[in-house]
Amino acid sequence: MKVFITRNIPDIGPAKLRASGWEIDQWHSDDVIPRATLLEKVHGADAVLSLLTERIDAELLDAAGSQLKVVANLAVGFDNFVVSEMTKRHVIGTNTPDVLTDTTADLAWALLMSTARMLPQAQKYVHDGKWTTWGPLLFRGQDIHHATLGLIGVGRIGAAMARRASGFEMKVVYYDAYRRQDLEEKYGYHYASSVEAVLLQADFVSVHTPYMPETHHLINADRLKMMKSTAILINSARGPIVDPKALYDALHNGTIWAAGLDVTSPEPIHMDDPLLSLENCLIVPHIASASMQTRDNMSELAADNIINVLTHKAPKTPVNKDAVVAQGLA
Numbered sequence: 001m002k003v004f005i006t007r008n009i010p011d012i013g014p015a016k017l018r019a020s021g022w023e024i025d026q027w028h029s030d031d032v033i034p035r036a037t038l039l040e041k042v043h044g045a046d047a048v049l050s051l052l053t054e055r056i057d058a059e060l061l062d063a064a065g066s067q068l069k070v071v072a073n074l075a076v077g078f079d080n081f082v083v084s085e086m087t088k089r090h091v092i093g094t095n096t097p098d099v100l101t102d103t104t105a106d107l108a109w110a111l112l113m114s115t116a117r118m119l120p121q122a123q124k125y126v127h128d129g130k131w132t133t134w135g136p137l138l139f140r141g142q143d144i145h146h147a148t149l150g151l152i153g154v155g156r157i158g159a160a161m162a163r164r165a166s167g168f169e170m171k172v173v174y175y176d177a178y179r180r181q182d183l184e185e186k187y188g189y190h191y192a193s194s195v196e197a198v199l200l201q202a203d204f205v206s207v208h209t210p211y212m213p214e215t216h217h218l219i220n221a222d223r224l225k226m227m228k229s230t231a232i233l234i235n236s237a238r239g240p241i242v243d244p245k246a247l248y249d250a251l252h253n254g255t256i257w258a259a260g261l262d263v264t265s266p267e268p269i270h271m272d273d274p275l276l277s278l279e280n281c282l283i284v285p286h287i288a289s290a291s292m293q294t295r296d297n298m299s300e301l302a303a304d305n306i307i308n309v310l311t312h313k314a315p316k317t318p319v320n321k322d323a324v325v326a327q328g329l330a
């Protein structure tokens, strides 16, 4: 068996794969593998351990060859997979849900708190030597406690965000295509019948939907105008869910108060992107799942998915069950 790993990742997963005695090839770099090299490297592979930076499409699947059995993404999101092409070829795709839920919600929460209380601006002020006295008007932010948290999407990570809100005695309002009556009954969350209904009442709007054609620019100029002028937008899902030009205008014109972004469109953000000129826009480089423990867990889960498929067992976290059935592993 031949396995190709597309980047340097925590070694716990690659070490497990090496222990199998299979031929393990890895792109030992912290940079994205050039597409042409990737197409060469996957040739003849039975399994590929990929990142969200690699598009797994017809071209790549053809370059790999018909022996390819599984592509294991080191991410919960798999918008880099063309799932229909994978399933058509009976190639199983897997992702890394659950192991990163709390770590991702922690970072989204950190963005919420940092933007609400203006921490980046305050730190810069101190570093710039501007702190001369206690000031009653200095860095007045927005209250988090008792405010309303609006969730667009209440899957695993959205629900973890809501759990964090309870310690701050916040009201939680959510919109999701699937109504979660269990969460409403257990925790008192409020269901909103549309994205707009969330935007109109929330002090903090946190986006937790997958990226797909239906969610492209879900947060656009019209919807930003519905938000409170004191509201803060948090995006730790995928950059293109928010229209970046509309977000710039909304932040620049004071339509909304601030934004905290773990993800941008494009990624990485261009250095001349106007969002970078705004103090009320906190941007970090897609690090929501980046803790030592969670990245180890993601690496191990991705490797386990490959090991299972290559030893004729069902993968732990498949994204296309039809391909699992087609390989006789269900």
Ligand code: DGY
Binding pocket: 074, 075, 076, 077, 078, 100, 237, 288, 289
């Ligand atoms: C994911 O898992 O989809 C994140 O965006 C990367 O950790």
